Amino acid sequence: MELQNRINAFVKLGAFLEQFTNKVPGRNENVEYNDVFFDGFKKQLKLAEERNGWFTSDTLRFALNAWVEALSLEHLTAWLQPYHITTDPQKEVAVIMAGxxxxxGFHDFLSVLITGHKVxxxxxxxxxxxxxxxARYLEHVEPQFKGLIRFTDEKVQNFDAVIATGSNNTARYFKYYFRDKPAIIRNNRNSVAVLDGNESLEDLKALSEDVFRYFGLGCRNVSKLFVPRNYKFDLFxxxxxxxxxxxxxxxxxNNYDYNKAVYLMSEFDFLENGFFMIKEDAGYSSPIATLFYEFYDDPDELREKLDRDKEQIQCVVSRGFMENEISFGQTQHPKLWDYxxxxxxxxFLLSI
Known part of the structure; x- marks a missing residue:
């Protein structure tokens, strides 16, 4: 299958998903195979919401919106332009997804198929x-995908390479279990924000999107603030x-109540406003409904610290503080090339 055929199929998938990005899904008669898939996907969204309390309708729509934007012809073409993607014989790539x-895990799924491999x-x-x-929709709009996509609930086997995402403990197991295979192994990471005290109310409102979107469950969610000594949190x-x-x-x-009770019984100092807590802590991974913070005195020393701890950090949100920083409010809007x-x-997939 030619690369352009694969790109076109994902563009059509993006058009299909766009119908479900409003509170009331709106059928677009120009979308292919709606008669087969439109009502069924509404049911799948409902099932996802019922089976996972974190997957609210707002959260699901936000995720779909992000993929609608990414799966445009313009973005897919720009993403793949630097690479030389051929139609060499396919390898089978196992993708073990987080939830x-x-x-x-859709980016990994997309990456494997777009490079011509089986997933x-x-x-x-x-x-x-x-x-x-x-995946079934993709197989309808591009029948050459049939036979290239498999799902399993069992232990993965008979594959050539693997991309696996899990907790720190699971990642250690993955590294051992997949030690003889080409692999990308991902573990827990967290994102941080660096403030200098000159942020406006609008800046901090944008930052709140990085903190609260997806209830703070994503690796791109800000779980810790670095603030100047004597920073006042009133505006925040x-x-x-x-x-x-x-x-x-x-x-x-439930998480808010539980974590608040733990902090109170442990006599930890923290600030809270009835739905959210902030606590001074040297760690990066804060519990749900909590944000850690740490004071800094010297910006250069903080840059050195963040560089030392880069294996624990997914994103750094700041303004003019360091290279490769992300603007306030943008952590949950990654581009396809933000790996x-x-x-x-x-x-990696082109090298196996």
């Missing part, structure tokens, strides 16, 4: 409803207040 946010997918039990249905709390309806979500509220852990998965 923390909807379709979190063997092992999904997380937390996110099992959407991708198999979208004002900026995040519009997120207060999040406490109405049962799973979030997880800065590992170029296309380059």
């Amino acid at each position: 923390n946010i909807p379709l979190v 063997l997918v092992k999904q997380s039990s937390n996110d099992k409803h959407l991708l198999p249905y979208l 709390f004002e900026a995040i207040y519009h997120w207060h309806p999040i406490i109405e979500k049962v799973k979030y509220a 997880a852990d800065s590992v170029d998965s296309i380059k």
Whole structure:
């Protein structure tokens, strides 16, 4: 199959997904195979929401919107332009997916197929409803994909390479188990923001998107702030207040209540506003409904620290603080070429 055929199929998938990005899905009669797939995907979205309390309708629509934007002809072409992708014999690539946010493994799925390989997918039990249905849609709009996509609930075997994502403990197992295969192994990472105290209310409102989107469950969510010594959090709390309806979500509220109780019983110092807490802590991975913070005195020393800890960090949100920083409010809008852990998965897939 030619590369352009693969690109065109994913562009059509993006057009299909666009119908589901509003509160009320709107059928576009120009989208292919709607008579077969439109109503079925509505049911899959409902199932995803029912089976995973973190996958609210708002969260699902946000994820779909992100992929609609990415799966444009312009973005796909720009992403692949630097690479020499041929139609060499395919390899079978196992993709072991996380399930923390909807379709979190879709980039790996896309990358394997767009480079001409076969994909063997092992999904997380937390996110099992959407991708198999979208794979069927791809096989309809481009029949040459048939036979290239497999899903399994069993231990993956009979593959040539692997891309696996999991917790730190799981990643250690992956590294051992897949030690004889070409592999990309990803573990836990967190994102941070560096403030200098001169941020406006609008800057901090934008930052709140990086903190709260997906309930803070993604590796691109900001879980820690670095702030100047004696920083006052009044403006920060004002900026995040519009997120207060999040406490109405049962799973979030349960985590908030639990973590608050732990902090109180442990006599930790923390600040809170009825739906969110901030706590001074040297760690990077804060619990749900909590944001860690750490004071800094010397910006250069902080840059050195972030460089030393780069294996723990996915994104750095700041303004004019360092190279490769991300602007406030943009962590959940990655481009196709913003590779997880800065590992170029296309380059990897073309090398196996």
